Amino acid sequence: MPHLFFRGVPAEKLQSVTSPLADELAALCECGTDNFTMACLHTTNVFGSQESVADFAFIEVGWFERGQQTRNRFAQAITNYVRQLGISEIEIVFHAYREDSYYINGEPVEE
Template sequence: MDSSKRRMSHLTVKTEWEYSGPMPHIRFRALKEDQVCHLSSELSPLLAAAIQTSEDNFTFEHVATQFFTQGKIVESYPFVEVLWFARAQEIQDQCAKIITDKVKSIANAEDVVVVFSVLDKSAYYENGKHF
């Protein structure tokens, strides 16, 4: 069985807001690589339970970036971008809290920003086929 069929075999589409597909992609800024590596193992089981998908559906990315203010290089608070298919507000709130709590604990950060970007399933392609 090819990977796309194998991956699709565990999906159950309940409603437009409860899609549990091969998502999300999570990008971290203002964190160190080793912190993101650690977060990838800690967040996977917690978020998988929250959105009812398998742990191997997550992609974690460390984005090396530099922040500037008024012509000076500055440090920033952790910024987490979650790209995923639409889910209910309660699930999004739960995931935001899980991510915030874990990032705060590992980065010793007072502030953490989590931004959700909702992707249109018809515009998301895997191996040339949209969801």
């Protein structure tokens, strides 16, 4: 935790930046890099009767809220690393998990 889901970012490219990205994000969140999951989701954009190629990255971050300043720095770090992959338009959305609704191996994270 946090969980990052990447759309419009080829996995083979993303692999080249995941380690330094995780290091920077872990420092921002004050946690270990082993707390992060990063997944590339294959999507096909469609409009009408034609498939279209994604020309931007859409990244969803699921996490426990850490405040506006951390969220801004987190988003900027992701943007900087994804830009290194030659992607110029990057959109990021955060989904805040509620601690009382998050379970690991069937056990609540916080009681």
